[in-house]
Amino acid sequence: MTWGDVEILFEKLIKPATATPDPLQIFKLSFLDQTAPHSYASLLYFYHPADQDDGKTSISSAAEISERLEKSLSLVLTRFYPLSGRISLSEGGDIIDSVNCQDQGVLYRETRLNCQLNAFLKEAYEDTNLIHLLAPRKLIDNVDDLLVAPLVRVQLSKFECGGLVLSVQTLHTVGDGFTGTTFTSEWAKISRFGMMNDPRFLIFDVASSVLPTINDISRKIELFPPPNRRPQVKTVMKRFVFDEAAIARLKDEIMATNCSLLLERQPTKVEVVTALIWRSLIRAAQARHGYLRPSMTSLS
Incomplete structure (x- = not known):
């Protein structure tokens, strides 16, 4: 097959199961959030066919897996309500100010690759760019993109053998790797056990209440500097394999x-x-x- 041939089955916006209360609909950002890069922190979870039939779940088909993922994602978003919102700018329109938490939703996409998961992974060891097929790749290049971009993007990739790859991307403005792993951990618990009566108590406004904002320190930054003024940084990617x-x-x-x-x-x-x-x-x-x-x- 041609590795670039990825069939998008569908994509939609998943919103929280319950509406975010009015007092929580403005999530203030701290200086660290405001100066974070406008890119996504990505996590990939690989599941071989045998991993899905562990004797502890009642899932028996790809359709049931999709249904459970969508339902549990909607439920977990009620706890992580800022991740369903959209970035807002200050009144002057020159800096990132907050997250508008009106349950706009996170992107959920399902795709299909006409190959075996093991074959794909074998090729990906030699060509790491193939990993990009497993996650949405749309970049944020300007303010207009930033204001409408989902703060979380999820892609479920299905393979001929029944293997699955789940990609979870979190916009760096509102989260990092720790945020992503905490979010997926809670999502996994809800997917397996359902909503529990004693949910983990989550607080989202600590950083903005402790750290200053750009306005507080009277510093202005450009959201998107002109291309000729952006630093040209050479990056190197290395892979360490431990068998x-x-x-x-x-x-x-x-x-x-x-x-x-x-x-x-x-x-x-x-x-x-x-x-x-x-x-x-x-x-x-x-x-x-x-x-x-x-x-x-x-x-x-």
Whole structure:
């Protein structure tokens, strides 16, 4: 097949199951939000056919999966109400000011690729640009785009084998990677268990109440500088692949040391790989600066 051939089955706007109350319809942004890049932070979740039939769910068809995703997405948006809104500008129209939370909705799209998921992943290891087929790619190039852009874009990609890839993109103005993982985690809980009576208490206005805004510090920035004035930054993308055997050896090495006596349980794959990368960064910083610098990492 031609990898560029992706069939869009449909796309729609998903709105919260219940309307956002009037007092919450203006979500003020902090300085960090106002100066964030106008791009999306993306997360991709891969599901092989076997992953969907784990004996714990009653989903038996692609149609049921779609229906459950849409319904649970609508429910979780009632908790994450700012993500259903749209960016608003200040009265002068020169800076980002807030999010208009009138339940405009998030983009939900389903697509189909006429290939096997394993075959796609094998090719994607060699050509990482193929990953872009699994998520909406429309960029935000001007103010008009920014004001109408959904703050969250979701794409469910279906493969011939029954495999699925779920892409969740969050506009950086209102969220980052942590926001995205928290959102998808709550979405997954609701999708599996339904709305619970003791929802996690979420507060969204802490940053704007603590940090100053651009108006507060009397600083003006251009929303979209002319192209010839935008910094030309060269970016490099690298991929580090840890196979199952390599991770298993790392875990065995850890458990064979005296450090294992301090562990309450065997470390997970993510913890082992994170520790290896963290150790490498510590050693690189020590070699560069000539001394051991304090550092900290966190797994959310």
